[in-house]
Amino acid sequence: MIHVSEFKDLAHLTIHKVGNSSNDEPLLCSKAPLQLEDETISQLLLTYFIQPFAKTAEYFRFRHDADLQLNEIFQYCRRIFTDQNEFQEQSVNIAKHLYKHSTHPKIKGGELYIAYFSKCQVDGEEVEAIGIFKSENRDTYLKVFLADENYQVNYEDGININKLDKGCLVFNTEEEDGFKVSIIDTNKQTEAVYWKDAFLQVQRREDSYHQTETAVDMCKQFIHNKLPTEYEMDRVDQVDLLNKSAAYFKEKEQFQLDDFAKEVLGHPDAIASFKEYRNEYADHFQQDIPDEFEISAPAVKKQQKVFKSILKLDRNFHVYIHGNREMIERGFDEATNMNYYKLLFENEA
Structure with a gap:
């Protein structure tokens, strides 16, 4: 099982914007990782990223019809695990790979978060992990605030931290078999298979x-x-x-x-x-x-x-x-x- 409480060290995080390429939406990549200095924001992000995996006990592995080494996401993750200095460059490669597969007219653009956890726990084993998360849907929130001794109401657009749209955790274990991978995808429509089948190319583990x-x-x-x-x-x-x-x-x-x-x-x-x-x-x-x-x-x-x-x-x-x-x-x-x-x-x- 994935122990959410053990994801404490969010060592690196970068955010890219991945649009729908067939709708002429752009791919916008950050130049450098995000500097997380606010502990509250870090904890909110951990909740957003990891909480959906709390009840997950089903694992996948990267695959490729010809050779596992030809699976792009497998290779990008392997390079990050080998050398953390590769994190930003490989995160851009991951974003480009997702953009290439975001061609179905109904696929929504959104923010792509690439995270590196230097220590977490899965099935009792302490390992490193890479998180790939995508937010596609935004919510409207009411904002109540005090102004001139009277309370006012406004609204703002934002992301609901209790609703992760798509996610993938890649654990640095069993590399020879395609790593141990856990995925989340709340969109069950036909076009959503691009996340699991085209972008990640994973299959269930025979466990x-x-x-x-x-x-x-x-x-x-x-x-x-x-x-x-x-x-x-x-x-x-x-x-x-x-x-x-x-x-x-x-x-x-x-x-x-x-x-x-x-x-x-x-x-x-x-x-x-x-x-x-x-x-x-x-x-x-x-x-x-x-x-x-x-x-x-x-x-x-x-x-x-x-x-x-x-x-x-x-x-x-x-x-x-x-x-x-x-x-x-x-x-x-x-x-x-x-x-x-x-x-x-x-x-x-």
């Missing part, structure tokens, strides 16, 4: 977070889509299996394919179908799902919505099923020609 996230999705798809085509299974049985899957990922520290199949599915035919589907899923989505891996608790927490234990009955009822499958029975009422569920319980809260 426990990614493996857990992929396995959870695969299990959900199997229970929702595959099992009902092979067996007569009502929605209650599906919910029961989702609950068992959720319990497995929450309670176990290690995922083991055979152990999961026996504990959750049980039936030999269902187990065989599950293992076959694992291979189909891996081929279709080009995702490797190992037989064993360490379960990432943050990934399980993020994927909790996958295990929705809700039984929706027309538009009248939502039944939340959390426990014993045997305490709910399904039937058909001939008098009304409608289906029903019978819920068995001891106490009413």
Whole structure:
């Protein structure tokens, strides 16, 4: 995990203005890094830059189809890590690279902040880090002030420090694999992929977070889509299996394919179908799902919505099923020609 409190030393910071090149907006680069002398401003900037990463446990790495060394941002960051005197020159190169990829008509121009942190902590390791942040949206703020013994109201344009539009933290670790990288992008529209795919050129790391996230999705798809085509299974049985899957990922520290199949599915035919589907899923989505891996608790927490234990009955009822499958029975009422569920319980809260 990224520990926000450990980002205390903002050693260098420079700001450039990157417009949309296709809209003839300019690229304006600072000549030198910003001199930060006000401690309050430094802390506000740290909040603006780092706070959005507080709950991030998903990491990426720089990539290139031909050779990692051809990834421009990887090279610029590597040069800064090697020699801090390269900071300003490489920050300009980063700005130029972003300007080159800011061609979609809907891409907004904005300020680009390049920061160097001489000491921070990620997953328990103390390393250097480079931050690349972009602000695209501005807010209007009311300013209340005292003038001639009366309070006055005015407004001014500014940046909301609680709303970072785009961000990237590059940690000086595992350079041979493309560094450990964390990214933020609040714009989910199609044109926004330029930040991750064109500008940064990163891909998810094959770590426990990614493996857990992929396995959870695969299990959900199997229970929702595959099992009902092979067996007569009502929605209650599906919910029961989702609950068992959720319990497995929450309670176990290690995922083991055979152990999961026996504990959750049980039936030999269902187990065989599950293992076959694992291979189909891996081929279709080009995702490797190992037989064993360490379960990432943050990934399980993020994927909790996958295990929705809700039984929706027309538009009248939502039944939340959390426990014993045997305490709910399904039937058909001939008098009304409608289906029903019978819920068995001891106490009413």
